[in-house]
Amino acid sequence: MNVLDKDNLQPYHNSEKYDYIQENYKADLPLILDYAQRIKPDHIIELACGTGRLTIPVAREGYDMTGVDLHQGMLDRAKEKAEAVGLQVDWIQQDCTKLSLQRSASLIFMTGNSFQHFLTNDMQDQLLLSVKQHLHADGYFIFNTRNPLLHDLADVDEYTGSYTDSSGRRVVEENREVYDPITQVQDCLQVRRTFDGETEVETEEISIRIRFTFPLELERMLKQHGYDVEEVYGGWDHEPLRKESIELVVVARRKKADEREA
Known part of the structure; x- marks a missing residue:
C-alpha cells in the first residue's frame, strides 16, 4: 500500500509504556542540536515524534517546534508532557507521506529508525517528496535507519x-x-x-x-529526489560509516531550485 499501514503501529498503542521504555534514550539529541546551532533555523519539524522524546528538549533550547506523528495517542502524551514544563509546541497528527502543514522549515528530522516504517519503494519516494515540499531551499533533512548487516x-x-x-x-x-x-x-x-x-x-x-535500505541505495534515492547527501555517519556521535556500523545517520540537504545536475 502507498500510505503507512496503521496495523504496523502496534508497539505504539500504549503511549505511557512506550514513554517509560524510551524516554531516557538521548544519544541522538546532541547531533540534532549541533546541526540546529549551525543552521539557526526559524522553524524545526520532527517527524514520527512519538511522545516528544526529542521534540521537547529541542524546544526547551528555544527553537520553534512542530511535532508530527500518525498516532494520536502518542501526540496526546507529548502535549501533556510539553504543557507540564510550560512549552508551546504544535502537535499535528498526519501521515508523513502526505504532509500538509501550514509551515515549512529549515530543519526536519526523524529519528528512532522511523524511516524503516516505510516498507516499499513507493512509500519511501512519497516520504522524501513530502519532506522536500516542506523544506526551505537549502534546508536539511536528518534521519537514521539500521544498517543492513x-x-x-x-x-x-x-x-x-x-x-x-x-x-x-x-x-x-x-x-x-x-x-x-x-x-x-x-x-x-x-x-x-x-x-x-x-x-x-x-x-x-x-x-x-x-x-532495510542499503547505503548506496539511500544515496541514489535522495539524489533522485533533489537532495544532496552531505554526510552519512555510522552513529549519532559523528563517527564515520564503517562496514560494521549498526546504523546509518543521514544528513541530506535540499538542492536549491535553480541548481541543475552536472
Missing part, C-alpha cells in the same frame, strides 16, 4: 531481554526476527510477559515490520 540478517534471530516496569514488575521480552532478502523487510514478533513476583500476570504479543 547481512551476516546478522541471514538467519532467524531469537533473543530475550528483561527490564523492570514503572510498577516495579519484571517484564521479559522474547523476540523473533525473520528477514526477507527479496523485499528487504524484516518481520519482528515480540512476546512480552509481565511477572508479579514469580506469577505471570500479563502476556502481550507485539508484531512490527521494518524495511
